[in-house]
Structures are given as C-alpha cells and as structure tokens.
Amino acid sequence: MSRSRSKAKMKVIPGGKQLSLIKDTEEILKFLEFTAKTGSEDPSVIDARLKACQWCFPFINEEEDLVGWIQENLNLILSRQTEVSGAQLDSIAQLILDALSDYRFWCSDPFGWERKQALPNQRNGAQTNSPSKKAGRTLTFPVRADVCVEVKVPEGGISTEDFLRLGLFLYP
16 A cells, blocks of 8 residues: 555656656756756846745645646645735745746756856847857866866857867867
C-alpha cells in the first residue's frame, strides 16, 4: 500500500520516461537560484521573485503543486493568507507570475530563454540605440592561483570555428 501511495506522488517528465520526485515549487526555487547565480537578470528582481515564491509556496497543498495550476489559481492560493493585502499583495502576485512564466519558458526552450535574457531589456517598449554595457557575458576560468583566463562571449554565442580557434590559441 505504501508503494502505491509513493507512485501517486511521482509524475512523468514530459519528453521522457523518467519519474520526477521533485515538486514543481522546489524546481521553481532552484531555477530562481540558478538565475541568480548566472546573473542573467537584475539581482534585485530575482531576489524579490525568490522571496515572493518562498513566502507563497507554503500555502500550496501537495496535490496543487503544478506550475499550470498555480498560475491559473494564484488568487485562490493568496487568499489563504491574512498577513498581506492590497497593492503589496498585487505586487507579490505579479512577481510570482513573472517567475512562473520565466520558469515555463525556460523548461520549454532553455537556449531560447538564455538568448532572450542576453538581449537588452526591451520589455517596456523602449528602443535602445546605444549598445548595452553588458553585451554578452564574461566567463572566467581560474587556471591556477596566478593565472586566470577571461573570455567575453557575445550575445549570440560563438561558432564552432571560433571555439576551435580559441582552443588553438590556448594550446601552445
């Protein structure tokens, strides 16, 4: 009987035949921690989303732990608490919805999500003519205590030919 109970809590991962033992809410929190480490978005925004999710997720029942269900029923979940109301609750709800939509986009297309994060922020409809200060990303590889290799990767990534040239440059 306990075996059938544990199988009911497992879910099949789309696109594969593996079973997931991790709750969706835990995966969302790990995703937000991952985005905080990569620096793909403003750290204060990621921190606010992470805190909002950490505050909200304890109000979710075990059988409701699905990203789609949480998105559709966020108002119901937030109505279970009595601490916060009004505009503050609306801003928390928006932070959670943004985190959930980013997570769903990342799950469906991780490379597309990364490319989207690398582009200048044009969500507000503002056109930017000047290049962004942080175009692409900088990768640092500490070889030893006195040697550190730093590579600035452009927004679109590097081609296989560029990667081979980089390898030949580093290999004397």
